[in-house]
Amino acid sequence: MSHADSPVPVKARSGNTLTGRMCPPGDKSISHRALILGLLAIGETKVRGLLEGDDVLRTAAACRALGAQVTREADGAWRIAGAGIGGLHQPEQVLDFGNAGTGSRLMMGVAGSHPVTVTFDGDASLRKRPMGRILDPLTRMGVTVVDQAEGGRVPLTLKGPRETIPIRYETPVPSAQIKSAVLLAGLNAPGTVTVVENQASRDHTERMLRLFGAQVSVEPHGEAGRLITLAGQPELRGVELTVPADPSSAAFPIVAALITPGSDIVVESVMTNPLRTGLITTLMEMGADITLTNERENGGEVVADLRVRHSALRSVEVPPERAPAMIDEYPVLAVAAAFAEGETQMRGLHELRVKESDRLQAVSDGLAAAGVAHRIEGDDLIVCGDGSAPPGGGTAQTHLDHRIAMSFLVLGLAAPGGMAVDDGAMIATSFPDFVPAMRRLGAEILEG
Numbered sequence: 001m002s003h004a005d006s007p008v009p010v011k012a013r014s015g016n017t018l019t020g021r022m023c024p025p026g027d028k029s030i031s032h033r034a035l036i037l038g039l040l041a042i043g044e045t046k047v048r049g050l051l052e053g054d055d056v057l058r059t060a061a062a063c064r065a066l067g068a069q070v071t072r073e074a075d076g077a078w079r080i081a082g083a084g085i086g087g088l089h090q091p092e093q094v095l096d097f098g099n100a101g102t103g104s105r106l107m108m109g110v111a112g113s114h115p116v117t118v119t120f121d122g123d124a125s126l127r128k129r130p131m132g133r134i135l136d137p138l139t140r141m142g143v144t145v146v147d148q149a150e151g152g153r154v155p156l157t158l159k160g161p162r163e164t165i166p167i168r169y170e171t172p173v174p175s176a177q178i179k180s181a182v183l184l185a186g187l188n189a190p191g192t193v194t195v196v197e198n199q200a201s202r203d204h205t206e207r208m209l210r211l212f213g214a215q216v217s218v219e220p221h222g223e224a225g226r227l228i229t230l231a232g233q234p235e236l237r238g239v240e241l242t243v244p245a246d247p248s249s250a251a252f253p254i255v256a257a258l259i260t261p262g263s264d265i266v267v268e269s270v271m272t273n274p275l276r277t278g279l280i281t282t283l284m285e286m287g288a289d290i291t292l293t294n295e296r297e298n299g300g301e302v303v304a305d306l307r308v309r310h311s312a313l314r315s316v317e318v319p320p321e322r323a324p325a326m327i328d329e330y331p332v333l334a335v336a337a338a339f340a341e342g343e344t345q346m347r348g349l350h351e352l353r354v355k356e357s358d359r360l361q362a363v364s365d366g367l368a369a370a371g372v373a374h375r376i377e378g379d380d381l382i383v384c385g386d387g388s389a390p391p392g393g394g395t396a397q398t399h400l401d402h403r404i405a406m407s408f409l410v411l412g413l414a415a416p417g418g419m420a421v422d423d424g425a426m427i428a429t430s431f432p433d434f435v436p437a438m439r440r441l442g443a444e445i446l447e448g
Protein backbone atom coordinates (compact mmCIF):
# COMPACT_ATOMS: atom_id res chain seq x y z
CA MET A 1 0.00 0.00 0.00
CA SER A 2 1.42 3.38 -0.88
CA HIS A 3 -0.11 6.74 -0.25
CA ALA A 4 0.21 7.69 -3.89
CA ASP A 5 -2.85 5.45 -4.24
CA SER A 6 -6.21 6.71 -3.01
CA PRO A 7 -6.93 6.62 0.74
CA VAL A 8 -7.89 3.24 2.21
CA PRO A 9 -10.76 3.56 4.70
CA VAL A 10 -10.61 0.90 7.42
CA LYS A 11 -13.18 -0.06 10.05
CA ALA A 12 -12.92 -2.06 13.28
CA ARG A 13 -15.92 -3.79 14.88
CA SER A 14 -16.32 -4.89 18.47
CA GLY A 15 -17.74 -8.11 19.89
CA ASN A 16 -14.86 -10.58 19.49
CA THR A 17 -12.36 -11.62 22.13
CA LEU A 18 -8.68 -11.69 21.23
CA THR A 19 -6.76 -14.91 21.87
CA GLY A 20 -3.57 -16.59 20.71
CA ARG A 21 0.05 -15.60 20.15
CA MET A 22 1.60 -13.06 17.84
CA CYS A 23 5.05 -11.62 17.16
CA PRO A 24 5.18 -7.94 16.16
CA PRO A 25 7.52 -6.92 13.33
CA GLY A 26 11.15 -5.88 13.84
CA ASP A 27 11.86 -2.67 15.69
CA LYS A 28 11.73 0.34 13.36
CA SER A 29 14.44 2.34 15.17
CA ILE A 30 16.84 -0.59 15.15
CA SER A 31 16.06 -1.49 11.53
CA HIS A 32 16.98 2.00 10.27
CA ARG A 33 20.19 1.95 12.29
CA ALA A 34 21.21 -1.54 11.15
CA LEU A 35 21.02 -0.48 7.49
CA ILE A 36 22.81 2.81 8.12
CA LEU A 37 25.68 1.27 10.09
CA GLY A 38 25.84 -1.47 7.43
CA LEU A 39 26.39 1.31 4.87
CA LEU A 40 29.15 2.85 7.00
CA ALA A 41 30.91 -0.44 7.79
CA ILE A 42 33.62 -2.23 5.88
CA GLY A 43 32.55 -5.69 4.79
CA GLU A 44 29.22 -7.38 5.00
CA THR A 45 26.37 -6.92 7.49
CA LYS A 46 23.60 -9.47 7.74
CA VAL A 47 20.32 -8.45 9.36
CA ARG A 48 17.57 -10.87 10.31
CA GLY A 49 14.11 -9.70 11.29
CA LEU A 50 14.45 -6.31 9.58
CA LEU A 51 11.18 -4.38 9.57
CA GLU A 52 10.05 -4.39 5.95
CA GLY A 53 7.87 -1.32 6.42
CA ASP A 54 7.87 1.57 3.99
CA ASP A 55 9.94 3.85 6.27
CA VAL A 56 12.76 1.31 6.50
CA LEU A 57 12.63 0.42 2.80
CA ARG A 58 13.24 4.12 2.09
CA THR A 59 16.37 3.97 4.23
CA ALA A 60 17.49 0.85 2.33
CA ALA A 61 17.04 2.72 -0.96
CA ALA A 62 19.02 5.69 0.40
CA CYS A 63 21.84 3.36 1.49
CA ARG A 64 22.00 2.01 -2.07
CA ALA A 65 22.06 5.52 -3.53
CA LEU A 66 25.00 6.35 -1.22
CA GLY A 67 27.05 3.35 -2.35
CA ALA A 68 26.04 0.24 -0.36
CA GLN A 69 24.85 -2.96 -1.96
CA VAL A 70 21.64 -3.90 -0.17
CA THR A 71 19.92 -7.17 -0.99
CA ARG A 72 17.18 -9.31 0.49
CA GLU A 73 17.94 -13.04 0.57
CA ALA A 74 15.37 -15.75 -0.13
CA ASP A 75 15.22 -16.57 3.63
CA GLY A 76 14.26 -12.97 4.46
CA ALA A 77 17.68 -11.88 5.78
CA TRP A 78 19.10 -8.62 4.46
CA ARG A 79 22.74 -8.23 3.37
CA ILE A 80 24.50 -4.91 3.21
CA ALA A 81 27.92 -4.59 1.60
CA GLY A 82 29.12 -1.32 3.12
CA ALA A 83 30.72 1.70 1.45
CA GLY A 84 32.64 2.51 4.66
CA ILE A 85 33.06 5.80 6.55
CA GLY A 86 34.47 8.32 4.05
CA GLY A 87 33.48 6.10 1.15
CA LEU A 88 29.97 7.38 0.38
CA HIS A 89 29.07 7.95 -3.27
CA GLN A 90 27.48 11.08 -4.66
CA PRO A 91 23.84 9.99 -5.16
CA GLU A 92 22.34 10.63 -8.57
CA GLN A 93 18.83 11.20 -7.32
CA VAL A 94 16.93 13.00 -4.57
CA LEU A 95 16.66 10.83 -1.44
CA ASP A 96 12.91 10.52 -0.90
CA PHE A 97 12.22 9.36 2.66
CA GLY A 98 8.45 9.21 2.30
CA ASN A 99 6.88 9.41 5.79
CA ALA A 100 10.07 8.67 7.76
CA GLY A 101 11.38 11.19 10.27
CA THR A 102 13.99 8.81 11.67
CA GLY A 103 15.39 7.69 8.30
CA SER A 104 15.67 11.21 6.93
CA ARG A 105 17.12 12.80 10.06
CA LEU A 106 19.69 10.10 10.74
CA MET A 107 20.74 10.10 7.10
CA MET A 108 21.22 13.89 7.21
CA GLY A 109 23.94 13.24 9.78
CA VAL A 110 25.50 10.52 7.64
CA ALA A 111 25.45 12.25 4.25
CA GLY A 112 26.01 15.73 5.67
CA SER A 113 29.36 14.68 7.13
CA HIS A 114 30.68 13.49 3.74
CA PRO A 115 31.88 15.57 0.80
CA VAL A 116 28.73 14.92 -1.23
CA THR A 117 25.72 17.07 -2.06
CA VAL A 118 22.44 15.39 -1.17
CA THR A 119 18.81 16.49 -1.49
CA PHE A 120 16.29 15.11 1.02
CA ASP A 121 12.56 15.02 0.43
CA GLY A 122 9.46 13.23 1.70
CA ASP A 123 5.68 13.10 1.66
CA ALA A 124 3.25 15.82 2.71
CA SER A 125 3.66 14.79 6.38
CA LEU A 126 7.49 14.84 6.35
CA ARG A 127 7.43 18.19 4.53
CA LYS A 128 5.75 19.71 7.60
CA ARG A 129 8.22 18.38 10.16
CA PRO A 130 10.96 20.58 11.66
CA MET A 131 14.47 19.80 10.42
CA GLY A 132 16.13 22.86 11.99
CA ARG A 133 16.82 20.71 15.08
CA ILE A 134 19.15 18.60 12.87
CA LEU A 135 20.47 21.43 10.67
CA ASP A 136 21.58 23.42 13.74
CA PRO A 137 24.17 20.91 15.04
CA LEU A 138 25.15 19.84 11.52
CA THR A 139 25.89 23.45 10.54
CA ARG A 140 28.18 23.68 13.55
CA MET A 141 29.94 20.57 12.24
CA GLY A 142 30.72 22.35 8.97
CA VAL A 143 27.77 21.18 6.86
CA THR A 144 26.35 23.71 4.37
CA VAL A 145 22.59 23.94 3.95
CA VAL A 146 22.49 24.75 0.24
CA ASP A 147 18.73 24.99 0.05
CA GLN A 148 15.74 24.35 2.32
CA ALA A 149 11.99 24.79 2.28
CA GLU A 150 10.59 27.55 4.49
CA GLY A 151 11.11 27.06 8.20
CA GLY A 152 13.90 24.46 7.86
CA ARG A 153 11.91 21.71 6.18
CA VAL A 154 12.35 19.24 3.35
CA PRO A 155 12.99 19.40 0.45
CA LEU A 156 16.45 20.50 1.54
CA THR A 157 19.96 20.06 0.20
CA LEU A 158 23.08 19.52 2.29
CA LYS A 159 26.69 19.81 1.16
CA GLY A 160 29.23 18.10 3.35
CA PRO A 161 32.51 19.73 4.34
CA ARG A 162 35.93 18.45 3.31
CA GLU A 163 36.53 17.74 6.99
CA THR A 164 33.72 17.43 9.54
CA ILE A 165 34.21 19.43 12.75
CA PRO A 166 33.90 17.47 16.02
CA ILE A 167 31.58 19.24 18.47
CA ARG A 168 30.03 18.98 21.90
CA TYR A 169 26.28 19.37 21.57
CA GLU A 170 23.50 19.60 24.10
CA THR A 171 20.20 18.49 22.61
CA PRO A 172 17.46 21.13 23.10
CA VAL A 173 14.74 18.46 23.48
CA PRO A 174 15.11 14.79 24.44
CA SER A 175 15.36 13.30 20.95
CA ALA A 176 17.16 10.16 19.84
CA GLN A 177 16.95 11.43 16.27
CA ILE A 178 18.94 14.60 17.08
CA LYS A 179 21.43 12.65 19.21
CA SER A 180 21.87 10.03 16.51
CA ALA A 181 22.30 12.53 13.67
CA VAL A 182 25.16 14.18 15.61
CA LEU A 183 26.81 10.88 16.54
CA LEU A 184 26.53 9.54 12.99
CA ALA A 185 28.03 12.76 11.61
CA GLY A 186 30.73 12.44 14.28
CA LEU A 187 31.78 9.11 12.78
CA ASN A 188 33.48 11.05 10.00
CA ALA A 189 35.04 13.73 12.23
CA PRO A 190 38.70 13.71 13.28
CA GLY A 191 38.28 13.89 17.07
CA THR A 192 35.74 13.36 19.76
CA VAL A 193 32.07 14.18 19.47
CA THR A 194 30.03 14.57 22.64
CA VAL A 195 26.26 14.71 22.95
CA VAL A 196 24.70 15.84 26.22
CA GLU A 197 21.08 14.97 26.86
CA ASN A 198 19.24 16.18 29.94
CA GLN A 199 16.77 13.34 29.70
CA ALA A 200 17.91 10.00 28.31
CA SER A 201 16.36 9.04 24.98
CA ARG A 202 16.40 5.60 23.33
CA ASP A 203 20.00 4.37 23.13
CA HIS A 204 19.95 2.06 20.10
CA THR A 205 22.52 4.12 18.19
CA GLU A 206 25.02 3.94 21.04
CA ARG A 207 24.50 0.19 21.48
CA MET A 208 24.76 -0.55 17.80
CA LEU A 209 27.80 1.67 17.25
CA ARG A 210 29.59 -0.44 19.86
CA LEU A 211 28.44 -3.65 18.17
CA PHE A 212 30.02 -2.44 14.90
CA GLY A 213 33.29 -1.62 16.71
CA ALA A 214 33.12 2.10 17.55
CA GLN A 215 34.31 3.48 20.89
CA VAL A 216 31.35 5.03 22.67
CA SER A 217 31.25 5.97 26.33
CA VAL A 218 28.04 6.79 28.16
CA GLU A 219 28.00 8.53 31.55
CA PRO A 220 25.11 9.71 33.68
CA HIS A 221 24.44 13.46 33.44
CA GLY A 222 22.36 15.30 36.04
CA GLU A 223 19.30 13.56 37.37
CA ALA A 224 18.06 11.72 34.30
CA GLY A 225 20.44 12.66 31.52
CA ARG A 226 23.43 11.17 29.77
CA LEU A 227 26.71 12.31 28.31
CA ILE A 228 27.70 10.30 25.26
CA THR A 229 31.17 10.45 23.76
CA LEU A 230 32.22 8.95 20.45
CA ALA A 231 35.77 8.65 19.13
CA GLY A 232 35.55 9.79 15.50
CA GLN A 233 36.74 7.94 12.39
CA PRO A 234 36.63 4.41 13.78
CA GLU A 235 36.78 1.45 11.44
CA LEU A 236 33.32 -0.08 11.60
CA ARG A 237 33.17 -3.77 10.69
CA GLY A 238 30.09 -5.52 9.30
CA VAL A 239 28.22 -7.72 11.79
CA GLU A 240 25.37 -10.22 11.93
CA LEU A 241 22.39 -9.14 13.98
CA THR A 242 18.75 -9.95 14.64
CA VAL A 243 16.26 -7.14 15.10
CA PRO A 244 14.01 -7.64 18.16
CA ALA A 245 10.25 -7.10 17.90
CA ASP A 246 9.13 -3.48 18.13
CA PRO A 247 7.56 -2.47 21.47
CA SER A 248 5.87 0.47 19.72
CA SER A 249 4.05 -1.97 17.40
CA ALA A 250 3.40 -4.42 20.27
CA ALA A 251 1.53 -1.59 21.99
CA PHE A 252 -1.48 -2.05 19.67
CA PRO A 253 -2.29 -5.71 20.37
CA ILE A 254 -1.43 -5.14 24.04
CA VAL A 255 -3.96 -2.33 24.48
CA ALA A 256 -6.49 -4.16 22.27
CA ALA A 257 -6.36 -7.20 24.58
CA LEU A 258 -6.58 -5.07 27.74
CA ILE A 259 -9.78 -3.32 26.64
CA THR A 260 -11.56 -6.23 24.90
CA PRO A 261 -13.53 -8.41 27.36
CA GLY A 262 -12.38 -12.02 27.63
CA SER A 263 -9.09 -11.47 25.80
CA ASP A 264 -5.92 -13.38 26.67
CA ILE A 265 -2.96 -13.11 24.28
CA VAL A 266 0.82 -13.53 24.24
CA VAL A 267 2.92 -10.98 22.38
CA GLU A 268 6.26 -12.62 21.69
CA SER A 269 9.88 -11.43 21.68
CA VAL A 270 9.12 -7.81 22.50
CA MET A 271 12.16 -5.63 23.15
CA THR A 272 12.13 -4.48 26.79
CA ASN A 273 14.92 -1.88 26.65
CA PRO A 274 13.95 0.35 29.63
CA LEU A 275 14.17 3.43 27.42
CA ARG A 276 11.22 2.03 25.43
CA THR A 277 8.94 0.54 28.07
CA GLY A 278 7.18 3.60 29.49
CA LEU A 279 3.84 2.35 28.15
CA ILE A 280 4.13 -1.05 29.87
CA THR A 281 5.04 0.68 33.16
CA THR A 282 2.06 3.03 32.81
CA LEU A 283 -0.40 0.29 31.87
CA MET A 284 0.73 -1.78 34.85
CA GLU A 285 0.18 1.22 37.12
CA MET A 286 -3.34 1.38 35.65
CA GLY A 287 -3.97 -2.18 36.77
CA ALA A 288 -3.19 -4.00 33.51
CA ASP A 289 -2.70 -7.74 33.79
CA ILE A 290 0.60 -8.07 31.90
CA THR A 291 3.21 -10.68 32.78
CA LEU A 292 6.69 -10.79 31.33
CA THR A 293 8.11 -14.25 30.77
CA ASN A 294 11.04 -15.88 29.03
CA GLU A 295 13.31 -12.83 29.26
CA ARG A 296 16.36 -13.32 27.05
CA GLU A 297 18.91 -11.45 24.95
CA ASN A 298 18.42 -10.89 21.26
CA GLY A 299 20.66 -8.72 19.05
CA GLY A 300 22.22 -6.82 21.98
CA GLU A 301 18.78 -6.01 23.44
CA VAL A 302 16.66 -7.78 26.07
CA VAL A 303 13.36 -9.25 24.87
CA ALA A 304 10.48 -10.98 26.64
CA ASP A 305 7.13 -12.61 25.90
CA LEU A 306 4.21 -10.62 27.29
CA ARG A 307 1.00 -12.30 28.38
CA VAL A 308 -1.81 -9.78 28.36
CA ARG A 309 -5.35 -10.33 29.70
CA HIS A 310 -8.41 -8.13 29.62
CA SER A 311 -8.27 -5.86 32.69
CA ALA A 312 -10.30 -3.27 34.53
CA LEU A 313 -8.12 -0.15 34.19
CA ARG A 314 -7.97 2.86 36.50
CA SER A 315 -6.62 6.33 35.74
CA VAL A 316 -3.06 7.46 36.52
CA GLU A 317 -0.96 10.58 36.12
CA VAL A 318 1.85 10.03 33.60
CA PRO A 319 4.77 12.31 34.51
CA PRO A 320 6.46 14.38 31.76
CA GLU A 321 9.83 12.75 32.44
CA ARG A 322 8.43 9.44 31.22
CA ALA A 323 7.70 10.85 27.75
CA PRO A 324 10.98 9.85 26.02
CA ALA A 325 10.42 6.19 27.01
CA MET A 326 6.96 6.10 25.44
CA ILE A 327 6.85 9.05 23.05
CA ASP A 328 5.18 7.11 20.20
CA GLU A 329 2.74 5.31 22.51
CA TYR A 330 0.62 8.23 23.77
CA PRO A 331 -2.07 7.85 21.06
CA VAL A 332 -2.72 4.25 22.07
CA LEU A 333 -2.39 5.07 25.78
CA ALA A 334 -5.13 7.66 25.26
CA VAL A 335 -7.28 4.82 23.89
CA ALA A 336 -6.57 2.66 26.98
CA ALA A 337 -7.38 5.69 29.16
CA ALA A 338 -10.79 6.02 27.45
CA PHE A 339 -11.70 2.63 28.97
CA ALA A 340 -10.25 3.40 32.44
CA GLU A 341 -12.09 4.73 35.43
CA GLY A 342 -11.13 8.31 36.29
CA GLU A 343 -9.03 11.09 34.76
CA THR A 344 -5.81 9.91 33.16
CA GLN A 345 -3.44 12.85 32.98
CA MET A 346 -0.62 12.72 30.43
CA ARG A 347 1.82 15.54 31.01
CA GLY A 348 4.44 17.24 28.87
CA LEU A 349 3.40 16.13 25.38
CA HIS A 350 4.77 19.07 23.34
CA GLU A 351 6.87 16.77 21.13
CA LEU A 352 3.68 15.05 19.95
CA ARG A 353 2.91 18.18 17.96
CA VAL A 354 5.80 17.54 15.53
CA LYS A 355 5.34 13.88 14.69
CA GLU A 356 3.81 12.46 11.49
CA SER A 357 0.80 14.61 12.42
CA ASP A 358 0.08 16.98 15.28
CA ARG A 359 -0.66 13.93 17.40
CA LEU A 360 -2.06 15.87 20.34
CA GLN A 361 -4.72 17.40 18.09
CA ALA A 362 -5.27 14.22 16.05
CA VAL A 363 -5.79 12.17 19.24
CA SER A 364 -8.15 14.78 20.63
CA ASP A 365 -10.19 14.87 17.40
CA GLY A 366 -10.31 11.06 17.25
CA LEU A 367 -11.41 10.83 20.89
CA ALA A 368 -14.16 13.37 20.16
CA ALA A 369 -15.30 11.27 17.16
CA ALA A 370 -15.44 8.23 19.47
CA GLY A 371 -17.45 10.05 22.14
CA VAL A 372 -14.66 10.12 24.72
CA ALA A 373 -14.64 12.99 27.23
CA HIS A 374 -11.22 14.63 27.34
CA ARG A 375 -9.42 17.96 27.26
CA ILE A 376 -6.09 19.46 26.28
CA GLU A 377 -4.51 21.79 28.85
CA GLY A 378 -1.37 23.33 27.36
CA ASP A 379 0.89 20.36 26.61
CA ASP A 380 -1.17 17.95 28.70
CA LEU A 381 -3.88 15.56 27.61
CA ILE A 382 -6.52 14.55 30.13
CA VAL A 383 -8.83 11.65 29.25
CA CYS A 384 -11.91 11.09 31.38
CA GLY A 385 -13.44 7.64 31.63
CA ASP A 386 -15.95 5.87 33.87
CA GLY A 387 -14.51 2.40 33.46
CA SER A 388 -16.94 1.38 30.73
CA ALA A 389 -16.44 1.33 26.96
CA PRO A 390 -16.94 4.66 25.14
CA PRO A 391 -19.61 4.60 22.39
CA GLY A 392 -17.28 4.74 19.36
CA GLY A 393 -19.01 4.77 16.01
CA GLY A 394 -17.20 7.73 14.44
CA THR A 395 -14.38 8.16 11.95
CA ALA A 396 -10.90 9.29 13.02
CA GLN A 397 -8.90 11.43 10.59
CA THR A 398 -5.39 10.01 10.37
CA HIS A 399 -3.47 12.85 8.67
CA LEU A 400 -0.90 10.43 7.12
CA ASP A 401 -0.12 9.09 10.62
CA HIS A 402 0.18 5.31 11.09
CA ARG A 403 -0.07 5.45 14.89
CA ILE A 404 -3.29 7.46 14.79
CA ALA A 405 -4.77 4.92 12.36
CA MET A 406 -3.83 1.86 14.47
CA SER A 407 -4.84 3.49 17.77
CA PHE A 408 -8.39 4.26 16.70
CA LEU A 409 -8.85 0.85 15.07
CA VAL A 410 -7.88 -0.63 18.44
CA LEU A 411 -10.51 1.56 20.11
CA GLY A 412 -13.10 0.26 17.65
CA LEU A 413 -12.40 -3.35 18.66
CA ALA A 414 -13.93 -2.67 22.09
CA ALA A 415 -16.36 0.23 21.58
CA PRO A 416 -19.97 -0.86 20.94
CA GLY A 417 -20.21 1.28 17.77
CA GLY A 418 -16.84 0.16 16.42
CA MET A 419 -14.64 2.84 14.86
CA ALA A 420 -13.50 3.81 11.38
CA VAL A 421 -10.36 5.58 10.18
CA ASP A 422 -10.35 7.62 6.98
CA ASP A 423 -7.11 6.10 5.69
CA GLY A 424 -5.13 3.05 6.78
CA ALA A 425 -2.51 3.26 4.02
CA MET A 426 0.18 4.66 6.33
CA ILE A 427 0.02 1.61 8.61
CA ALA A 428 2.44 0.07 6.10
CA THR A 429 5.19 2.46 7.25
CA SER A 430 5.73 0.63 10.55
CA PHE A 431 3.45 -2.44 10.80
CA PRO A 432 2.58 -3.71 7.31
CA ASP A 433 1.02 -6.90 8.69
CA PHE A 434 -1.13 -5.12 11.30
CA VAL A 435 -4.57 -5.96 9.88
CA PRO A 436 -3.92 -9.67 9.19
CA ALA A 437 -2.02 -10.06 12.49
CA MET A 438 -4.92 -8.58 14.46
CA ARG A 439 -7.42 -10.70 12.51
CA ARG A 440 -5.47 -13.83 13.44
CA LEU A 441 -6.03 -12.90 17.10
CA GLY A 442 -9.77 -12.70 16.37
CA ALA A 443 -10.23 -8.99 15.63
CA GLU A 444 -12.78 -7.89 13.07
CA ILE A 445 -11.15 -5.26 10.86
CA LEU A 446 -12.53 -4.46 7.41
CA GLU A 447 -10.67 -2.63 4.66
CA GLY A 448 -12.22 -0.55 1.91
Ligand SMILES: O=C(O)C1=C[C@@H](OP(=O)(O)O)[C@@H](O)[C@H](O)C1
Nearest residue numbers: 029102174175176177178327328
Ligand atom coordinates in the same frame (compact mmCIF):
# COMPACT_ATOMS: atom_id res chain seq x y z
O1 LIG B 1 15.46 7.66 17.00
C1 LIG B 1 14.43 7.04 16.73
O2 LIG B 1 14.47 5.91 16.18
C2 LIG B 1 13.13 7.63 17.09
C3 LIG B 1 13.06 8.67 17.97
C4 LIG B 1 11.81 9.33 18.37
O3 LIG B 1 11.75 10.61 17.76
P1 LIG B 1 12.48 11.91 18.40
O4 LIG B 1 13.93 11.75 18.28
O5 LIG B 1 11.96 13.06 17.57
O6 LIG B 1 12.04 11.96 19.82
C5 LIG B 1 10.58 8.54 17.98
O7 LIG B 1 9.43 9.35 18.06
C6 LIG B 1 10.70 7.96 16.59
O8 LIG B 1 9.58 7.19 16.26
C7 LIG B 1 11.91 7.05 16.49
Ligand SMILES: C=C(OP(=O)(O)O)C(=O)O
Nearest residue numbers: 099100101102103328355
Ligand atom coordinates in the same frame (compact mmCIF):
# COMPACT_ATOMS: atom_id res chain seq x y z
C1 LIG C 1 7.45 9.37 15.19
C2 LIG C 1 7.57 8.24 14.51
O1 LIG C 1 8.44 7.99 13.49
P1 LIG C 1 9.38 8.94 12.63
O2 LIG C 1 9.79 10.12 13.47
O3 LIG C 1 10.52 8.08 12.23
O4 LIG C 1 8.60 9.36 11.42
C3 LIG C 1 6.75 7.05 14.87
O5 LIG C 1 7.01 5.98 14.32
O6 LIG C 1 5.81 7.15 15.68
